[in-house]
Amino acid sequence: MESQEIKKIKDQLLKELISTKAKISEYTELSKPIAPENAIGRVSRMDAINNKSIVEAALRESVHKFNKLKNIKKKIEESDFGVCLNCKKKIPFGRLIIRPHSQFCVVCAK
Numbered sequence: 148m149e150s151q152e153i154k155k156i157k158d159q160l161l162k163e164l165i166s167t168k169a170k171i172s173e174y175t176e177l178s179k180p181i182a183p184e185n186a187i188g189r190v191s192r193m194d195a196i197n198n199k200s201i202v203e204a205a206l207r208e209s210v211h212k213f214n215k216l217k218n219i220k221k222k223i224e225e226s227d228f229g230v231c232l233n234c235k236k237k238i239p240f241g242r243l244i245i246r247p248h249s250q251f252c253v254v255c256a257k
Contacts, residue, residue, distance in 0.1 A: 148228065153223065156243050163212075167209055167216060170209045174203075174206035177202045178199055178203045219250075229243060231251050231255050232251055232255075233252075234254070238252050
């Protein structure tokens with residue numbers, strides 16, 4: 148992979164890390180326990196509990212993505228960066244720009 152491409156991927160990776168960290172902070176705040184003393188009505192409380200579980204799932208996904216991004220950041224300088232773990236072919240540059248934590252090409256990711 149060319150050094151220009153690596154630099155662009157590093158820049159995108161940094162943007163993804165920052166935005167994912169911001170999402171984690173937001174989701175952490177939104178997933179705080181719902182106090183039982185809040186008189187919001189039974190149905191509203193059930194909606195709030197349901198929304199909380201959705202936010203918790205988004206939080207888990209964001210933490211997982213953040214960890215993958217950190218691991219890729221460590222591996223970006225290695226010679227096998229950008230090579231599919233399955234078929235060992237080069238992952239297209241466009242895929243790495245859109246999804247810098249990709250470890251599989253489009254065909255193998257299915």
